[in-house]
Amino acid sequence: MQFTLVPGSEISEIISLYLEEKCDAVTTDKSGLAAKRAGFYDRDNHDILDITISKEPLTPIVPSGDEQWLDIVKMVMSFVESLYFIFSKNVKHF
Incomplete structure (x- = not known):
């Protein structure tokens, strides 16, 4: 699988790129994704995967x-x- 990394320095910038369809996926902690998705006008059209890809200390x-x-x-x-x-x-x- 090939992909292109779309860099962003702030989560709000990265989410904007995602919503503008300039990137296909975003990764951060689940609670952060849930909080951001709650503000989407079409939040039911975005799935947060039930997969843990890191053991980041929170x-x-x-x-x-x-x-x-x-x-x-x-x-x-x-x-x-x-x-x-x-x-x-x-x-x-x-």
Whole structure:
């Protein structure tokens, strides 16, 4: 299969190229694609594939200075880690 890489520096620029049919596919994290697709006038005509092509680390961001919210987010992340049995000894496998 041959392809031509269409470079773009910002996701909004890349999405515009995609919507203008100047490129046939875009790759980024699934949540980012879902957020962008939600703004498409014809969003039902665009499929986000259920394929993971990388193990890019994602993490939340919280406002500085809100220690209570920071603690809540940390507790939720800890819960998710324990739910999926993610520990320091096996984290590289996720």
